[in-house]
Amino acid sequence: MAKEKKKSYRKEYLNDFRPDDTGKYSYQGEMKSFSEAESAARKKADTAGASALFFILAAGFVTGRDIGGKAYVLIPYLIAIGALGFAVYSAFTLGRKTEVRSYIAKRAVPRMRGGAAVTMAACALAALGGLVTIVISPGTELILKIGFTLLMIGAALDAYLMKKEAEKLKIS
Numbered sequence: 001m002a003k004e005k006k007k008s009y010r011k012e013y014l015n016d017f018r019p020d021d022t023g024k025y026s027y028q029g030e031m032k033s034f035s036e037a038e039s040a041a042r043k044k045a046d047t048a049g050a051s052a053l054f055f056i057l058a059a060g061f062v063t064g065r066d067i068g069g070k071a072y073v074l075i076p077y078l079i080a081i082g083a084l085g086f087a088v089y090s091a092f093t094l095g096r097k098t099e100v101r102s103y104i105a106k107r108a109v110p111r112m113r114g115g116a117a118v119t120m121a122a123c124a125l126a127a128l129g130g131l132v133t134i135v136i137s138p139g140t141e142l143i144l145k146i147g148f149t150l151l152m153i154g155a156a157l158d159a160y161l162m163k164k165e166a167e168k169l170k171i172s
Contacts, residue, residue: 032105034098038169042094045112045165049088052119052158056080059126059151067145073129080122080155087115087162102171109169116163123156 018028034042059077067073090111094100130149134142 027101030102031099032102032171034100034169039098041165041168042091045116045162045169046091048158048162048165049084049091049116052084052123052155052162053088055151055155055158056084056123059148059155062144062147062151067130067133067141067148070129070133073126073133073148076122076125076129077152080119080126080152080159083115083118083122084155084159085115087112087119087159090115091162091166105169105171109166109171112166112169113163116159116166120156120159120163123152123159127152127156 018025020026056077060081063073090108093104093108127149130145130152134145134149
């Protein structure tokens with residue numbers, strides 16, 4: 001009998017789902033166990049991601065006419081929202097348990113690192129754009145510009161912390 005050819009678009013991890021005694025499919029594949037240190041790093045990364053999300057959303061409420069209409073501020077701000085959303089969603093997929101399916105960990109951890117790195121760079125650029133608007137026109141809405149810049153610096157620092165804690169997670 002000829003060897004059955006698998007479809008090319010089929011994901012390899014689907015081979016780990018097999019029927020049990022009742023006929024229902026269950027996961028029989030490899031599980032990633034997180035150590036105590038890795039669980040603490042996951043918790044710190046989640047907290048840093050939530051804090052960065054708060055800072056970015058708060059910065060969106062503090063923008064005024066001068067800072068909200070500038071492309072060199074708005075574009076990095078929007079990139080930061082998207083990248084952080086991607087990183088936080090990846091952290092969310094890991095869940096709270098000490099064991100996770102290995103294919104989920106192999107996808108989520110690099111996405112957390114990458115999303116946090118892009119968020120950090122985008123927040124730093126948005127903060128730099130805030131400083132530029134302060135220098136160009138310091139008189140109008142100065143408190144809003146300073147608030148936006150400080151919030152974006154805080155978000156960049158939290159994204160850096162999220163990236164550092166995600167780097168502590170070992171995937172194999």
